[in-house]
Amino acid sequence: MPYPFNLRCLRIDLGSRTHRLYTLGEDLSRSFLGGRGIGVAFLNASPTIDPLDPAAPLVLAVGPLTGSRIPSAGRMTFTAFSPLTSTVCSSSAGGSLAVQMRKAGIDVIHITGRATSRLCVLVSDAEVRFEDAYLPDEMPLSAVFERLAPFGGSVAAAGSAAFMGCLYASIAVDSSFSSGRGGLGLVMASKNLRALAVRGSGSAHHKACNARIEEEARTDIIRLFDASPVIRGRSGIAAYGTSSLVDLIATRRMMPTANFRRTFFEGYRAFSGPAIRGRHPAVHYACHGCPIACKQKASREIPEYETLSHFGALNENDDLDSIIEANRVCNETGVDTISAGATIACLAEIRGTRFTGESLVDAVRSITGHGREAELLRAGSARLARELGMPGASMSVKSLELPAYDPRGAYGMALAYGTSTRGGCHLRAYPIAHEILRRPVATDRFSFSGKARIIKLAEDLNAVVDSIGACRFAFLAASLEEYARGFAAVTGLDMDTQDLLRVGDVVYTLERHINTLRGFRRADDILPERFYTEPGSGGPDVETPPIDRGAYEDALDRYYRIRGCNPDGTLRAERVEGMIPCTTR
Amino acid sequence: MHDQVRKYLRKLMAHGLIAHEADAQIYGLDDEIATNRDRVPAEVAALFRGLNINSLILARPEPRFWTVISSLAQEHADLIRPTDTESLTFIHDIPVVASFSRGEIIRALSRRKACIVRDVGLVTTGSVSLEQAFVAFSSVCFACFVKFFTDMLLGLSGIGGVPRPTTARMEQCADLLSQLEPTALRNTLSGRTPVGEAEILSAMDAAGKALLQASLVDSFFGNISFRDANLLYISQTGSSLDELPGHIDRATMDGSSCCEITSSSELSAHVKIYERTGHRAILHGHPRFSVIMSMAPGPLQFGQTRSMGDIPVVAGEVGAGSRGLVHTLPGAMQTHHAALVYGHGTFVSSETSFRDALDRLALIERTCFDECRDALRPPW
Missing domain, CATH: 3.40.225.10 (Class II aldolase/adducin N-terminal domain)
Known part of the structure; x- marks a missing residue:
């Protein structure tokens, strides 16, 4: 008996404090699967709306594999228009929110409207309660989670930074996870929604249509995890979390340093995986249903690689304790650590100073402070740099601050930063997998040869990954081949790898189309000038020259042809036809 | 392209x-x-x-x-x-x-x-x-x-x-x-222990090419390492053994650097073998008849061991998972300096150089071929 592939959607209007639970049509459900796919389908209903308009939606969606025995598939996605970039923005989050939604029988939560005062929305199965949030805006998120703990279930909350208008405010989930990028916390705050809690009384276990095949797919995936040095190796992410990347990225001479003015930081060993373990022995924990358990917690949360690198190298700071504390402050106030670290580094370059040690922590604290500089910091690096008369000091694409892989050290990454539909993001195509981690095979990181199609295919693949609720890290070992088999076994849908990739193509192309409706063009797919004019830091085995702008533009042209775009980056008319999805009402 | x-x-x-x-x-x-x-x-x-x-x-x-x-x-x-x-x-x-x-x-x-x-x-x-x-x-x-x-x-x-x-x-x-019928191995590798990074990398390059030349490994399978005090030079994951220059990681025996994250899936097994044997060089190939003969007597469960001649055969999956060969292989290597992993391939180690390791790998394969041919010889 096939899984009834009709996603259940809870529509909440905060302005009227009303809700409605209904079933999405099977055509929509099958066309977009869940997670990020469903999110963008909903955004397409009002493609040019202002991100902070009360009618602009915030969509939470789980994937069809959540609750199944397929490993590392318990993530969910927040989707909205980004107030930082104005692009489409989906951001995946771990924790147990996805599984609580599944237990409550809800696949999608669609939130619009603006409450007249701060609200908490408590969803218990089909019952929805709107409660005034007696939670001061400045209350740390750990206290918010503590206050909501008696409700049980899982909680997503906006922090003080969001309520102060920080354009890169995150949404915190279950105290240790977050939907980090693009300022979706501010979207939540703009609706006066302090927290959303979900608990379900149903079974978390999603009974597969074909349990035998599900088990075979699971076994294949686990075997690949075990065989992968990136996952289960002595220095893999199961051992060190993503801090295992610090040594490698540094020695490849592509660790952004001093606001991307250099690509090597001599002090990187201070925050490498082994250094952290030596000083802060941590326990590992995981998202629901994940055997990798990459998250680490000691007395405080151990930061992820991006955070370590940006509060470390990008700010020329080799003080591990201050990095951990800066991360804690971000978690308590609800701030994206990548944008925070990059915005502070941008300010440091403009001011001709450095924020290290305690001064870095103070700078992070000042994001939720008062005064002109605090306001500038909350606006992100692009607006800050423009305001201070040095727009070239913002290392961002479409105003989203670049993460901790310097594009001069990986040309596929360079192209992917440009074409990413949510701005300068490493996760849309994640070419670091093949350019650095040799997965599934190694490619020449200093060449654009073949990269246009590789990036397009990877963008489609990752759109699928985000739509079925799987984790990117799983795909450093397994592939869609194994997950597609699991997907078909769980859902009973006759969809194979290629069918899923076609969904990924639709999701990604629709994201790009919506962005073009919002005014994005080729010029927005170009990297900051620094990367074309200044070399990185070479090393004994490697040179890191500037990227050849002509070669980049050629690769972009090829990408456009492959994606079905015109030379200005808009989609060709025949590509747009048929893209408009079925009704989301 | x-x-x-x-x-x-x-x-x-x-x-x-x-x-x-x-x-x-x-x-x-x-x-x-x-x-x-x-x-x-x-x-x-x-x-x-x-x-x-x-x-x-x-x-x-x-x-x-x-x-x-x-x-x-x-x-x-x-x-x-x-x-x-x-x-x-x-x-x-x-x-x-x-x-x-x-x-x-x-x-x-x-x-x-x-x-x-x-x-x-x-x-x-x-x-x-x-x-x-x-x-x-x-x-x-x-x-x-x-x-x-x-x-x-x-x-x-x-x-x-x-x-x-x-x-x-x-x-x-x-x-x-x-x-x-395998041709006799023409082993041209140096028997001298390489000294210094340049010699080690050069010796690994030569050994990788020799493994492929002798058909003891296919395409991007197999791996190879050399220990120099706390440093362990090892082929990267998915590297082709005939194209090793630029694809060798410098891992540490004590795991003090995570640069090894791109190293072979079998890094942990190599480290444990070095710890137990004190040897300097390891070759791991997938010689076809060695793999075939490791399975010929029937299934071998994880934790079980059997012998083929004087070479132990152990069970274990690729990598460092709970049923990985990292748990079974190093112990077998301690005494015999060579072992077959059921359905997978052969590991050999040497106190000095890749030369004698290659000799042993080829000899095991030759023996396995002979046994296979004998087993399949008429009358049926």
Whole structure:
């Protein structure tokens, strides 16, 4: 008996404090699967709306594999228009929110409207309660989670930074996870929604249509995890979390340093995986249903690689304790650590100073402070740099601050930063997998040869990954081949790898189309000038020259042809036809 | 992409996977298709349209491989399930397609990276680079070769429910074995212990090439390392042993740097072997008859050990998982300095250099070939 592939959607209007639970049509459900796919389908209903308009939606969606025995598939996605970039923005989050939604029988939560005062929305199965949030805006998120703990279930909350208008405010989930990028916390705050809690009384276990095949797919995936040095190796992410990347990225001479003015930081060993373990022995924990358990917690949360690198190298700071504390402050106030670290580094370059040690922590604290500089910091690096008369000091694409892989050290990454539909993001195509981690095979990181199609295919693949609720890290070992088999076994849908990739193509192309409706063009797919004019830091085995702008533009042209775009980056008319999805009402 | 096309055509020949360059069609796609052919046939263009890929190899394997593959494809209507652990881990199973039908091939390649087309050859694909298609091609050849002979031995012994082979099949097998007699190893590696990084890297490069030259490893399988005090030089994961320069990691014995995250899946096993033996060099190959003979007596459960001559055979999966060979192999290596991993391959270590390690690896393979031939010798 096939899984009834009709996603259940809870529509909440905060302005009227009303809700409605209904079933999405099977055509929509099958066309977009869940997670990020469903999110963008909903955004397409009002493609040019202002991100902070009360009618602009915030969509939470789980994937069809959540609750199944397929490993590392318990993530969910927040989707909205980004107030930082104005692009489409989906951001995946771990924790147990996805599984609580599944237990409550809800696949999608669609939130619009603006409450007249701060609200908490408590969803218990089909019952929805709107409660005034007696939670001061400045209350740390750990206290918010503590206050909501008696409700049980899982909680997503906006922090003080969001309520102060920080354009890169995150949404915190279950105290240790977050939907980090693009300022979706501010979207939540703009609706006066302090927290959303979900608990379900149903079974978390999603009974597969074909349990035998599900088990075979699971076994294949686990075997690949075990065989992968990136996952289960002595220095893999199961051992060190993503801090295992610090040594490698540094020695490849592509660790952004001093606001991307250099690509090597001599002090990187201070925050490498082994250094952290030596000083802060941590326990590992995981998202629901994940055997990798990459998250680490000691007395405080151990930061992820991006955070370590940006509060470390990008700010020329080799003080591990201050990095951990800066991360804690971000978690308590609800701030994206990548944008925070990059915005502070941008300010440091403009001011001709450095924020290290305690001064870095103070700078992070000042994001939720008062005064002109605090306001500038909350606006992100692009607006800050423009305001201070040095727009070239913002290392961002479409105003989203670049993460901790310097594009001069990986040309596929360079192209992917440009074409990413949510701005300068490493996760849309994640070419670091093949350019650095040799997965599934190694490619020449200093060449654009073949990269246009590789990036397009990877963008489609990752759109699928985000739509079925799987984790990117799983795909450093397994592939869609194994997950597609699991997907078909769980859902009973006759969809194979290629069918899923076609969904990924639709999701990604629709994201790009919506962005073009919002005014994005080729010029927005170009990297900051620094990367074309200044070399990185070479090393004994490697040179890191500037990227050849002509070669980049050629690769972009090829990408456009492959994606079905015109030379200005808009989609060709025949590509747009048929893209408009079925009704989301 | 043209560079990649030329490179992998050369490698198919160099690795003995095809008999003639004309037997292979190689295609790489960025915004246009690059190929070793004058034009792109309509049916290949259709495959690219129907599949989200950027590379494709369509080729008939070298005749001995093709004999084995064709034979298995006759027996198994839709699907061949490999017996060796590496293939089970990475390619799972191999679809068989009855004819060169675009729809059938697309259906098969929508599930797996490779398929067998009866009477035509293999079609393999990649979505990142031609290397994937090449690895898949080589993997199918290896998996089928190992399965063919393993099934034969198990069938003769009546183990595991494998059907007893027909006389015609046995004759075919004997004929193949007569063509596969290993030539004597010409070991030109230095027996001197390399000193300093430059010598170590050079010795590893030479050893990698020698392993492939002697057919003791296929395509991107196998790994190789050398210990120098706390430093451990080891081939990177997925590196081709005939292209090691630039693909060797410097790991540490004490794990004090995470740079090793790109090292071979078997790094942890290498570290433990060095800790237990005090040796300096390790070679790990997948010699075909060693893999076959490790499985010939029947299944070996994790934790069990048996011997083949004086060489221990242990069970364990690829990598460092809870049932990984890292838990079983180092103990076996401690006393014998060589061990077979069931359905996987051979590890050998040396106190001094790669020269004697290569000798041992080749000797074990020669012994396994002889045992296999003897076991399959008439009367049946």
